[in-house]
Amino acid sequence: MNLLIRGGRVIDPCSGVDAVLDVLVQDGKVARIGERLDAEGVTVLHAAGKVVAPGFIDMHCHLRDPGQEYKEDLISGTRAAARGGFTAVCCMPNTHPVNDNAAVTRYIIEKAQTQGSGVHVYPVGAVSKGREGREMAEIGRMKQAGIVAVSDDGRPVTHANLLRLAMQYADHFGVFIMSHSEDVDLVGDGVMHEGFISTQLGLPGITRAAEEVMIARDILVAEAEGKRIHLCHVSTRGGVQLVREAKARGVRVTAETAPHYIAATDEWVLGYDSNCRVNPPLREEADRQACIAGLMDGTLDAIATDHAPHHQDEKRVEFHLAKSGISGFETAFCVSHTALVRAGHMTLGGLIEKMSTAPARLLGVPGGTLSVGAPADIVVLDPDREVTVDASRFISRGHNTPFDGKTYFGAVCATIVGGRIIDQA
């Protein structure tokens, strides 16, 4: 199927293009980029006044399938991802059963391909069987079935030696570890960030050290082994600094943060809104600023949503009882764009790099560029359009978001995968 995306501002951080151009898509690939391309015999998508960019790639989400389809499944999840401008997503293995073997990996890939919206789904396998942190999962077989990384996300790899062995073993198969860096002992019974707000609300707090102790450990193990480590959802000032220092001395560490850590703080918890319960917790303004600075100077490589849909029954309860997580696909762009680009911290090209080009590079998957010959995985954006978040209209089954009712700048107009328009607002 051929498609001409006419007259948009094409931004491709990978090739350095930033100009008003036409993009011709043929056979699912970017065929030509240029001025006033011939539109004869092709479908035309008018993009004047819009931005045309490589589709977003989410390194970190939860699609809940198999096992918790009441929260989300591969159909609703990939549709929601498309609405958010994502053309590829990596789903974490904390499903039921856990994605710790090739059969589950194959189930996810096949269901996504046959019933999903068209968004590429790259499963992340578990580091350990059952995510129990004892025996290594069959990383080789899962890799053969299609995983791109391993993680026990939702839980840390508590035992440092298992982490060390998994690093060595996974590397053999070209797989890297995505670490949920959290010291469970330090978290204790905490339900929000420990600070003045937790004191005021009388909610048990989680010290920053719970995250930073494990980030430090993960970095040191990776450094000693000379292997790769990717740190998930970095949220603290100290965590950003640890990554910065490690990168400076050559450790093979990469890191992501999430839109909510650059747009919201623990003050949002005032009033006990359970939609603000997330792990790691919303931190303080200084941490928010540090995450932004980390994105700006390259310490933090990518923005990942940590899309974590939950049923409303799991949120309409006491704060202590509420599940942790934010349904993030459909707000990722507008929230990040407002907090980073509109606020003057980075260019739109810089944001596209964090949401598309960098994740493609880290994961080693196609996409993240609009260079000729690349897959036509494309997002069309209207960065200046005002959007008021309405969670009741989310495509995701999870309507859990602290951004509901708030106004941001940046709309996703169309999502194209392999040259096919899979979502158009």
Place this chain on the structure above:
Amino acid sequence: MKRKDLLGLHGVSREEITEILDAALTMRQVLRSGNKKTAHLQGKSIVTLFYENSTRTRMSFELASKYMSAAAANIAASASSVSKGETLIDTGVTLDQMGTDVIIIRHPMSGAPALLARHVRASVINAGDGMNEHPTQALLDMLTMREHLGALTGIKVAICGDVMHSRVARSNIYGLTAMGASVVLCAPPTLIPVHIERLGCTVAPTIEDACEGADVVMGLRIQRERQQKGLFPSVAEYCDNWEITPQRVALAKKDALVMHPGPMNRGVEIASSVADSAQSVIAQQVESGVAVRMALLYMLTRKEVQA
């Protein structure tokens, strides 16, 4: 009173607190009279919904309701039903439909009364939520202080014990600072929440510093499980450093008040000789409690009649 609920003393003005305490004075006259029966709450329905064990607070609310002729009912929900039973919102809606005018809730989780209040038509009184607030306790404490000390402005109140887990401490900090009193806290560092001084109080380095020149020395319960959880090494060492003893009370002003919200752990956070001394007003706090709760119930339900 303009509010629907009383969820805490955070943000409650000096004027509003004074209004409640003044009304409570009247109610105390009723309590002290031979005939403890008024018609203030005739035709009103009051429910206590307690997810934690309580004798003192629940009885206090129940008697306050009955003295004023309300229909009073108690729901003792077990702590396990919080996570396993009906949701709090569903329980609240059910009570609403039964015509309940005031729901008095105690809950082990901070913020639960706020959640309930958002979903029910009835007025909600927080009778203690997690580590957050216990506003009627602070009100009764202030009523007791006012009786003995006159004005609250300028007095120094030392609060010693498990501040970290204490909703009584937080409500007293909010209430007393609103009234112009100064609050000094003292506890092992592991039982002082971070940045608590930003609530307008100070943290004393030693209990001697806290007691020095105080008008009130208030103890807070130290639960044995705090020691088991590793927050301090032993009761003996706690007592060495933080127990309210006669020697420490002697550093306070002459005739300073000794208070405690109860139930006391005698010989842990407070010595029996202090608790039973002439300076102790711990028993009178209980009487103040009924008076304050009568006043609040009346004020919250009267507002509804006017509307």
